[in-house]
Amino acid sequence: MSSENTPDDPKLPWAVRTRRAWHSYWASVRSDFRSLFATGLLVIIPLWVTWLTITFVVGLLDSFLDSLPKYLKPETYIGWELPFVDILFAVLFIVTIGFFARNLLGRRAVRYGENLIARIPLVRNVYTAIKQFTYTLLGGKKRQFDRAVLFEYPLRGVWSIGFVTNHIEKPPLVDKVPPNSLAIFIPTTPNPTSGWFLIVPESDTRPLNISVEDAFKIIISGGVVIPGQAHDDEDDPSMPAKAIPPTVIE
Secondary structure, eight states: OOOOOOTTOTTSOHHHHHHHHHHHHHHHHHHHHHHHHHHHHHHHHHHHHHHHHHHHHHHHHHHHHHHSOGGGSTHHHHSSOOTTHHHHHHHHHHHHHHHHHHSHHHHHHHHHHHHHHTTSHHHHHHHHHHHHHHHHHHOSSSOSOOEEEEEEOSSTTOEEEEEEEEEOOSTTTTTTSOSSEEEEEEEOSSOTTSEEEEEEEGGGEEEOSSOHHHHHHHHHTTTSOOTTOOOOTTTOTTSOOOOOOOOOOO
């Protein structure tokens, strides 16, 4: 049997061994460079998107404050510009909108505006998705998702993460489904504003000892982010091993 032609194979000429060794070394360097570049992007992109979002919101607030008449601007009366006044105005504006939307007149106005948006094909889809997602996370007097569970879907042997939204205890569903059934919402990846609604017997589910927020992180990231899971730097592909220059001895 012929031996494998490795870079340090003594049967090969010195020049060939040297050339192959340097070729292997530079391939390792290129691989490390790509891995380091990807790791840098994983750090920079979330910070960059966060900065862009903050800058966009602050820019909108500044534009709104600049459009106000002078008699509504605090600096008109105190003689100097207040720091963080845009944030203060944003909080007061949001609280005012919330107060207005809670009374009867405000609810009617919001309903009328939503009916107008529902007539615009593209806008209504975006608005509905954002509204449902926001209401799921922030809205309501009680928690919308009771807990995260694991169960086999869409077929046996394939497991999905879902969120318990209710217990089926009253008609008309309680008489049509197995006892102790759960209403479960399965969000899609990476857009959790859409998904499937299922009614599953509680005995077919497995509880997950994680919070709803952590379960959302797993779904949105496609399993890349798993809270609480330890990573070994030696096995982490984002932490490449240091490339060692080759040494060829004749």
